[in-house]
Amino acid sequence: MEHGGNIYKAAEQYGINIDAIIDYSDNVNPLGVPYSAKQEIIKNIDALSHYPDPEYRELRMAISEYTGVDYKNIIVGNGATELISLFIKVLKPRKALVVMPAYSEYERELVINGAMVDHYVLKREVNYKGDINELCSMVQGKDIIVVCNPDNPTGTAFTVQEINKLAKVAMEYGAFLMVDETYVEFTDDISLFSSSSIINKYSNLFIIRGFSKYFGIPGLRIGYGLTSNLNLIENINDKKDPWSVNLLADMAARAVLRDEDYIRRSRDFMYTERRFMAAELKKIGNLKVYDSVCNFFLCEILSNISAREITxxxxxxxxxxxxxxxxxxLNNRQFRVCIKLRNENQMLLNFLKSVL
Incomplete structure (x- = not known):
């Protein structure tokens, strides 16, 4: 299974040094590893002689301060992927509904755990914008609904009001709703799209976030879940390996959550650069660019060239x-690129202009 463009495989196949590759496939914050994370790791390197707190109390308190969600409603894991896997294993759903196209791990875990999976497909004809009423009409008979919000790879998103409606319908039919908010912090206004403000209303709602993309530390493997369902948290913890988040990841995560400068710079940078890239990509002939609320763009080639040739x-x-x-x-004329630093974005734009 491929996640992103696999920079290691590409470097080996084409004989290129990894450091010489600009990865427009990884969707990671181009501002890089926060200085606060580096300092925290260096300062506490001798703490490696200790085990992490198995309850991750200080980390959960930091997440609580950052999200506004009560400390007891937070669970941490070894990246968002571990929590996706554990949530599905605990739930053991028989019938699932996944909003597509999406991250392949959702369906993989559902199938591994014996679920039959139906799809609600975001339509190309309406620029991949979902219809919440149509989605709600497919909930009956399902045990779990899975939504990536904002959606990867399309960059579209449901508003919190739309997710609220979906959560309500799901609760009425006895279904759980898992919302993956990996990319929500890249949006202009988190409050428009994040469901964290409504978790106390719905015990069937489980929100997943991580540190890999927005905080630029995918190598540390750390994520967290938000839910008001304390039984669900207890059941996931029962199946989770002890100390699945290492001590340095714990400390670095706490530091970046309180790094107001990095958060401000990331927000300002993304606001400016997304508008720049959207405008410039749309100037390129033979290219359709779909609107995005986050840090990447789905593009479609309108000439007789395949995405494989481009890549x-x-x-x-x-x-x-x-x-x-x-x-x-999605089809063989479509590719996805994420926002990088201005000079790197300009390199990409120049390349696309030369081949399209």
């Missing part, structure tokens, strides 16, 4: 682009 030409120039045809319901 292969790009990697030879040290640029890794995601061929989106690997996502179900």
């Amino acid at each position: 292969e030409n790009a990697i030879k120039k040290g640029m890794l682009i995601r061929d989106a045809s690997t996502f179900k319901y």
